[in-house]
Amino acid sequence: MELDSRKKAILYAIIENYQETGEPVGSRTISKLECLNCSPATIRNEMADLEEMGLIVQPHTSAGRIPTDKGYRLYVDRMLEEQKERDLPALPMVELLGRRMDRVEELLVKMAQVLAANTNYTTMVTGPHYRKNKLKFLQLSPLEAGKLLAVVVLEGNMVKNNIITLEESLDDKAIVDLNFLLNNRLIGLTMEEINLALISALKEEAGGHSRVVVQVLDAVAETFAQDEGYPIYTSGAPNIFRYPELTGGDKASELISTLEEKKELGTVIGRLSTESGSRQDIQVFIGDEVPVDSMKDCSVVTATYSLGDGVQGKISIIGPKRMDYQKVVDTLKDTMNQLDRVFAKEE
Secondary structure, eight states: OOOOHHHHHHHHHHHHHHHHHOSOBOHHHHHTOTTTOOOHHHHHHHHHHHHHTTSEEOSSTTOOBEEOHHHHHHHHHHHHHHHHHSOOOOOTTTTTTSSOOSOHHHHHHHHHHHHHHHHTSEEEEEOOEETTOOEEEEEEEEOSTTEEEEEEEETTTEEEEEEEEOSSOOOHHHHHHHHHHHHHHHTTOOGGGSOHHHHHHHHHHHGGGHHHHHHHHHHHHHHHHHHTOOOEEEEOGGGGGGOGGGTSTTHHHHHHHHHHOHHHHHHHHHHHSOSSSOTTOOEEEEGGGSSOGGGTTEEEEEEEEEOSTTEEEEEEEEEETTOOHHHHHHHHHHHHHHHHHHHHHHO
């Protein structure tokens, strides 16, 4: 069955009406829209087709229709495509980031609060992490027999001591040679730049000590991973009580518990985001696309902010599936643009 322009218009009208009221939408409501110029009977037929296509559903007998996840996805994809083509409107939060605050933490806390108040949804902001952090220094030192101390230092003086259990014996000269080789080839590189080709070359140059090189590189990778730990700021959790579809039964308490588990929530949001998109990309995840059972009735809109010099973090807006996607996307886009302007000035 073809989704023609009239069916799309009716679907979008159902979604926008449901966004405003939270009530199932009937054919008489849609037929009153002048832009459609269709009778209630025609609307009913088109709605039956949309239901058959899995884009809307009738939650109760004799009730109107509400959008499905599939219907929302069609609507959101169109909205995101059109958003690329249009100018961003001036938003009331434009003064939020007019100056650079003394502490980044203060800025991020304020940003979470204002976004929650501005959208009436829940906001989560992850603290900045250094996607482009580089290896500053590496020192291998002998310990007791069969053990080696690997001290890994990243820029910003992130230090981790790693004890490596050797599968072979190393004399002092071998340790000096490995120190020279690894520092000569790895200093100044990010984790992304330590690729398979480089690892293969290092193992070849290390000769009989290639296994030690692999163990040291594992320690380096672990240090970079530790550097990825970051704080998470949330605001607006009580906003979920504005939306009846999120508060029935145990839904509200389960969702609040999820929002309180900040570390786990941050991991989920990180998994949602793709690495392939540009930094300015905004992504929307609807219902079952969110890999948390308590959030299946939610949508999550994410964006990546930048504080310059490779320092990045995530902004996420969490709300019901009937959230005002256009307002959320515009607000996130405006926030990122403000951050760019503020930190570009400082640089």
